[in-house]
Amino acid sequence: MAEASRSQPIGIFDSGLGGLTVAKEIFRLLPNEDVIYFGDTGRYPYGPRSKDIVVEFSRQNTRFLLEQGVKMIVVACNTASALALSVIKQDCDVDMLGVTKPGALSAVKATRNGKIGVIGTTGTISSDIYAKEIGELDSKIKVFSLACPLFVHLVEEGYLNKPASKLIAEDYLAPFCTNGVDTLVLGCTHYPLLKEVIREVLGDRVVLIDSAEETAQTVYQHLMSTNILREKTTDVLHKFYVSDLPDRFHQVARHFLGDKITNVIRIDITKY
């Protein structure tokens, strides 16, 4: 059974492209693992939707990955991790990990003054998940959370270092210039692409936390502890599925992953 599990792929799902930042770290840290990535580009974004809808979408994504025979599932989307993971993992046959717990852990490790800021989508912030996760690790830490809904669209449209992006970042991040946080969790997988602009607004005194690396570490530890890490292989296979616009996904994903991404297949996720 363990041998069979070892050779099974890791499943990753995201609302679209953002989760590729997590996939990239998993590819780097776990070079022998097969990976199946599903990006729900046909129903993206998840950030402004209700818990009911995000749970329903995430359940379908999970069913699709299970049908592909994955040995574990990484929810590489903060909104789905925040709103759906705790519900879906209850009746999922394989282990599921999200990005919020690793992000919270990184932030707790990084803060020196015990004041952590969190930015994310409306769904992630209204769930208050980061305050809960951080509180479980260290109840004395103060958490300041804020939704930045336009950031994800700026990234999607390539508005990374433009003056308009800086103005919007100044509007959103103003509270973090005065409330004394020394650490800011980028609680949406798109946000790391706005790091430069965010750093310009907040200055170097604030450490920016991107949960991708810590998530890959968590996946590694989980595979080790459950004895299903694939240590050697001759051939590694990465497969990419989306619910809409495979060509556009391929184009953007090549910027993240280079040659690691070959073909992208479109599926009808509503059938799952």
Next chain:
Amino acid sequence: MAEASRSQPIGIFDSGLGGLTVAKEIFRLLPNEDVIYFGDTGRYPYGPRSKDIVVEFSRQNTRFLLEQGVKMIVVACNTASALALSVIKQDCDVDMLGVTKPGALSAVKATRNGKIGVIGTTGTISSDIYAKEIGELDSKIKVFSLACPLFVHLVEEGYLNKPASKLIAEDYLAPFCTNGVDTLVLGCTHYPLLKEVIREVLGDRVVLIDSAEETAQTVYQHLMSTNILREKTTDVLHKFYVSDLPDRFHQVARHFLGDKITNVIRIDITKY
């Protein structure tokens, strides 16, 4: 039959909130008509999606409205009008009208120099629908089309008159400052809310075309010519349905419609 049809409601669907600009004009011009509005807030936005997906979503929206017994359907979303209307109307039992034909007609009436600009979502612009509709009305007119994907998100997040919105408008609209258009079609129902910023960038020499009013006129003429206009009634009923976040819809819709909007009901549109 005609009597029965007269008392049936008009159906309107949109990807979310934007279609309320059209609904408002229909309420004003046709005060005796019952209206059923469906906003697909659970799968919004349609603008960046493929034709296949927009057709599938629009087909489900149409089935839902037909089940409510509507006498005609107004597609109050430019992307759905551009990508799905011609496919779906083929096997729809009632007449369907979109917003692009009325928008094109308004623009042709307004231009003096025969140069018309069109802005819209990626889906609307890549369909080239406005160039086709305008070409059918007057083949000598030159059409300049441009996608402005961030505009819809700026409106959704209330970034209407902010400096960042003006910078983004300056980026997008630069071609229209030099190509000599005297008329610009706001080819997305959200864009009229950015009229002030767009006018600041383009100046008063360019006439801005909002298709809501002309669409209401087209609906009126259609009901007259097919003899199903409801001329008198004691009680008018407007019903609003959405696929997610009814409370948020209610809140925003009250700004558009005031007391005309009472309760908003959430439905599972994927069942249709």
